Amino acid sequence: MLDAIPKTAGSSTDIEIAVNGLQAWYGESHVLHDIGFDVKKGEVVTLLGRNGAGKTTTLRALMGLVNRRDGSAVICGEQTIKYPSRRIARLGIGYVPEERGIFSELSVEENLMLPPKLRDGGFSREEIFDLFPNLKSRLHSQGTKLSGGEQQMLAMARVLRTGADCLFLDEPTEGLAPVIVQQIERVLQMLKARGFTIILVEQNLRFAASLADRHYVVEQGRIVAQASGADGIDSLTRYLGV
Numbered sequence: 001m002l003d004a005i006p007k008t009a010g011s012s013t014d015i016e017i018a019v020n021g022l023q024a025w026y027g028e029s030h031v032l033h034d035i036g037f038d039v040k041k042g043e044v045v046t047l048l049g050r051n052g053a054g055k056t057t058t059l060r061a062l063m064g065l066v067n068r069r070d071g072s073a074v075i076c077g078e079q080t081i082k083y084p085s086r087r088i089a090r091l092g093i094g095y096v097p098e099e100r101g102i103f104s105e106l107s108v109e110e111n112l113m114l115p116p117k118l119r120d121g122g123f124s125r126e127e128i129f130d131l132f133p134n135l136k137s138r139l140h141s142q143g144t145k146l147s148g149g150e151q152q153m154l155a156m157a158r159v160l161r162t163g164a165d166c167l168f169l170d171e172p173t174e175g176l177a178p179v180i181v182q183q184i185e186r187v188l189q190m191l192k193a194r195g196f197t198i199i200l201v202e203q204n205l206r207f208a209a210s211l212a213d214r215h216y217v218v219e220q221g222r223i224v225a226q227a228s229g230a231d232g233i234d235s236l237t238r239y240l241g242v
């Protein structure tokens with residue numbers, strides 16, 4: 001049923017991301033020193049790197065969720081470095097954080113309907129249930145009752161509903177069983193085929209290699225290497241401690 005999903009309305013907008021000299025701080029702690037990379041419309045790009053390298057902070061800084069940031073982050077032709085996060089989201093960005101952000105006291109349905117629509121062209125309920133059939137059978141379950149895989153699917157479904165056509169995904173496969181990882185991989189392949197632009201933070205190199213067009217390595221708050229395609233990822237393993 002995945003082929004039944006239409007192209008997103010947002011695909012008429014030229015989403016492109018150009019990051020230069022991005023810096024970020026938590027209080028006095030200077031965490032990002034010089035992040036620079038770009039993502040073309042419809043590309044899947046991974047941010048790889050060891051624990052604590054600054055991958056999550058890069059996504060949070062691009063979403064305007066880090067109090068102090070500096071440098072340049074041009075998204076859809078707009079300089080967003082001083083934008084509040086809601087304005088950044090309205091450019092069509094859907095952020096799925098590592099912790100997934102499911103409200104435990106709300107049902108699946110309530111979680112799904114919670115974020116406001118950013119624009120027309122978001123996935124309908126039917127399209128979401130085609131993509132994630134598990135969610136349909138769990139519609140009235142409380143957030144706390146969901147497995148890790150179901151939470152991840154709900155978090156992704158929620159942003160697809162808003163009309164976002166550019167996704168920032170932080171470790172979507174973390175802690176999930178191989179069969180669920182395969183399911184998420186199929187969904188992301190489908191979104192890629194539909195023209196979504198995706199920045200993926202990932203520790204699972206096989207998963208990253210199967211999906212991404214290009215990879216960047218983050219080390220101590222800087223981009224230190226990059227490579228293209230599934231083969232290119234092999235050249236990066238020395239940075240990743242694998």
Ligand SMILES: Nc1ncnc2c1ncn2[C@@H]1O[C@H](COP(=O)(O)OP(=O)(O)OP(=O)(O)O)[C@@H](O)[C@H]1O
Pocket residue numbers: 026029031049050051052053054055056057058
């Ligand atoms: N809320 C915070 N307050 C202070 N320091 C933080 C905070 N969040 C992260 N850090 C620090 O910022 C640095 C970068 O962390 P970040 O989470 O971006 O790394 P990461 O590459 O995503 O790693 P991981 O895979 O472990 O999440 C680390 O040194 C981390 O300890």
